[in-house]
Amino acid sequence: MNEEIFTSSLKNTAPPEGLSVILAALWWEKKGDWQKAHDLVEHENSAAGAWIHAYLHRVEGDTWNADYWYRHAGKVRPSVSTSEEWSQLVNNFLPR
Numbered sequence: 001m002n003e004e005i006f007t008s009s010l011k012n013t014a015p016p017e018g019l020s021v022i023l024a025a026l027w028w029e030k031k032g033d034w035q036k037a038h039d040l041v042e043h044e045n046s047a048a049g050a051w052i053h054a055y056l057h058r059v060e061g062d063t064w065n066a067d068y069w070y071r072h073a074g075k076v077r078p079s080v081s082t083s084e085e086w087s088q089l090v091n092n093f094l095p096r
Helices: 003-011 021-030 034-041 047-060 063-073 082-091
Strands: none
Touching: 003 021, 003 082, 021 034, 021 047, 021 082, 034 047, 047 063, 047 082
8 A cells, every 4th residue: 555545445434454553644634523533542652653643633723732642652743834744754654
């Protein structure tokens, strides 16, 4: 799967089968269900989970909380738009 296929799946009512929790969270966020995305990664105890958690709080507008989670992920808040960050995250976590 690539970003184009992943993005085109947003026209569906559910994410593609077999997605990781990380990609499912990104899918639900882009679909407009921030809470469902957050619920998926809230207890994901990994750097990847923290990174998505940071992104979600950035989208929410909670910069302090986002920065907290970026630190846990070993990242810094990017200077790109949240749309660009979403694309970068999808491309980072899609299987190669």
